[in-house]
Amino acid sequence: MTADATWYEQVADLPEMPIWAEHITLTPHWAAAWEKVTTEQVRDFRHLLLSDGDDAELVSYYLVDHSPFWTENEQVVGVDPVWPGPVVYAPSTYAEYGGAGAKRTDFIAEAVDRGLELTREWGAVALVFSNLTPDVLSRWSAIRPTSMSVLFDVAYFAPIGQSIEDFLAMRPGSNVRREFRRQWRRGMDAGLKVRRLFGTEMVPVLDEFAALTVDTSAAHGYNMYGADLFHAVAEVPGAIMLAAEHDGTLAGGFLCLRHGNRLSAWTAGIDYPRLRNLHTYGTLAYEAVSYAVDSGAAIIDMGRSNHLYKQRLGLTGVDLYAGVYLAEDDYNIQASLTELHIRLIARNHAGRRP
Numbered sequence: 001m002t003a004d005a006t007w008y009e010q011v012a013d014l015p016e017m018p019i020w021a022e023h024i025t026l027t028p029h030w031a032a033a034w035e036k037v038t039t040e041q042v043r044d045f046r047h048l049l050l051s052d053g054d055d056a057e058l059v060s061y062y063l064v065d066h067s068p069f070w071t072e073n074e075q076v077v078g079v080d081p082v083w084p085g086p087v088v089y090a091p092s093t094y095a096e097y098g099g100a101g102a103k104r105t106d107f108i109a110e111a112v113d114r115g116l117e118l119t120r121e122w123g124a125v126a127l128v129f130s131n132l133t134p135d136v137l138s139r140w141s142a143i144r145p146t147s148m149s150v151l152f153d154v155a156y157f158a159p160i161g162q163s164i165e166d167f168l169a170m171r172p173g174s175n176v177r178r179e180f181r182r183q184w185r186r187g188m189d190a191g192l193k194v195r196r197l198f199g200t201e202m203v204p205v206l207d208e209f210a211a212l213t214v215d216t217s218a219a220h221g222y223n224m225y226g227a228d229l230f231h232a233v234a235e236v237p238g239a240i241m242l243a244a245e246h247d248g249t250l251a252g253g254f255l256c257l258r259h260g261n262r263l264s265a266w267t268a269g270i271d272y273p274r275l276r277n278l279h280t281y282g283t284l285a286y287e288a289v290s291y292a293v294d295s296g297a298a299i300i301d302m303g304r305s306n307h308l309y310k311q312r313l314g315l316t317g318v319d320l321y322a323g324v325y326l327a328e329d330d331y332n333i334q335a336s337l338t339e340l341h342i343r344l345i346a347r348n349h350a351g352r353r354p
Contacts, residue, residue, distance in 0.1 A: 003055075005110040008047045010035065011060075019049070019056045020103065024259035025095030029236045031060040034092055039226030041065040043086065044122065048114055050107045059100045059111045061090045063122045068224040069093040073152060077343035082336040085125040090115055094229065096155055096266060096303060097320070098129055099136040105143050112144040112325060119327050126333070129323040131155075137321045147326040148334055150341040154348045156315035157262075157301040160292050167289050167300070172314040180313065183282025187244070190278045192251060194287045195243045199234060202241035206230045208250045209241070212269030225267070230255060233266075242287050244280050252280035254288055263292040264301035281309075307348065319348070 008014055011032035021027040028047075035045055044063040049056065065086050070093050074081060090111070091098055101111035112127075119127040130152070132140060137149060160167050168177045197205065210227035233239055238258040244251050252270040256263055265288050270280055285302070292300045302310050304320070311317065326333060 003050045003052045003104065003106045003110050005114055006049045006051075007114075008049060011047060014047070014049060014058070017051070017056055019058050021057070021100065022260070023095075023097040023099075023262075024236065024238055024257045024264070025091060025097055026058070026100040027236070027259070028058055030095065030233075031058060031091070033232035033236050034060065034062065034094075036228065036232045037092075037226075038228045039224075040067050040069070040092055040094065040229075042092075046118060048111065050101055050104075050110055052104075052106070055104060055107075057101050057103060057107055059090055059115070061088050061115055061118055061127075062092055063087075063124060064089055064092075067093050072224050073344060074340060077340065077347055079336065079340050079343060082333060082340060083125055084333070086122070088115065088119045088122065088124045088127045090127065090129050093128075093130045093152070093322075094224075096131060096264060096301070097133065098131040099133065099140075102132075102136045102139055105139075108140055108143040112140075116325055116327070119325075125327055125330070127325040127327070129325075131320040132323050133318050133320065137323055140323055144325075146323045147329075148324045148337045148341070150322040150324065150337055151319055151344050151348060152322040153304045153320045153344075154307065154317045155301065155304050155320055156307075156310040156317050157299055158313075158315045160289065160298060160300050163293055164286075164289060167293070170314070176312060176314065180282070180286060183279045184286035187279040187283030187286075191246055192278055192280065192283055193245045194283065195241075195245065196291060197241040197243055199237070199239055202234050202239070202243070202255075203231065205241065205243055205250055205253070206234065209243075209253045209255070209269045212250065212252060212271055213267060215270070215272055230267075233257075240291070242284055242291065244278075244284055244287075246274065246278055251278050252284055254284045256288060256291070258295055258297065261298040262301055263288065263295060263297040263299070265303050267303070268306075281306075285313075
């Protein structure tokens with residue numbers, strides 16, 4: 001069984017047909033948004049449509065000179081840059097979940113084989129399938145074994161139930177439940193106002209939000225963000241900003257993504273000097289669950305980073321791997337990837353419940 005695999009220069013050139021995507025970051029809308037970004041230095045891009053009968057998935061490849069998200073992971077664990085040249089990411093590391101093409105074994109084979117051909121055509125040193133969950137990585141490796149897999153990050157999620165009370169009932173212990181409510185109540189008492197801004201309604205606050213994400217990401221190690229990312233993502237159907245405002249200014253925000261049965265809090269921006277007095281992060285976490293309930297989502301995804309908070313809240317952590325295919329065997333790159341993997345395991349699993 002062989003899938004039909006067709007290259008497209010732009011998402012706008014795709015035929016009108018249903019394309020399945022498990023996560024919003026694998027949709028054509030997300031791929032079209034990423035054609036516009038500049039913070040991640042995308043030199044070129046191409047999209048592979050895999051189809052056979054009723055099945056169709058889109059795999060997007062980006063030739064990247066510099067990915068701040070990848071660099072942040074290197075710098076926070078203190079390793080030298082891994083890549084000696086440009087890399088092809090499928091999709092970008094900024095997409096919380098990867099795995100487009102994993103639905104069928106022939107799709108996986110085509111995604112890897114065509115991707116490696118493109119990688120060599122572009123003169124890149126590696127093809128990286130970003131943010132694969134363990135089950136997807138296992139399926140991937142069974143069809144086309146990777147040169148190396150790196151534990152890149154951890155994402156956190158939980159079922160919601162039918163209400164905030166249902167969500168809280170599943171949290172581990174009365175102290176955790178009490179504190180989750182208390183943070184939101186203190187934020188309200190301090191004068192926080194949280195607005196839900198859908199799609200392009202968030203544009204007036206995006207530059208202010210981008211400035212906060214710079215401080216937030218820098219607090220975790222290295223700035224990964226720019227306003228261009230958020231202006232592009234605002235156009236993706238399902239994007240919503242939870243904007244926490246105080247005295248007429250933005251004190252923090254969650255840029256969330258609603259797709260299928262899941263609400264993902266993709267990126268947070270927090271005004272840290274006001275965090276302690278306004279309880280901004282805890283308030284936004286409560287508001288994210290509240291919106292997930294109101295929108296009928298079954299799962300709340302609280303994203304990556306801030307591991308200890310999410311572990312205390314009893315969210316389930318899922319490992320996210322970078323599946324690496326080297327264009328040519330290179331001992332130095334493999335050694336660097338091994339060191340990065342070892343150090344990221346130590347960081348991402350620190351204090352994690354078994």
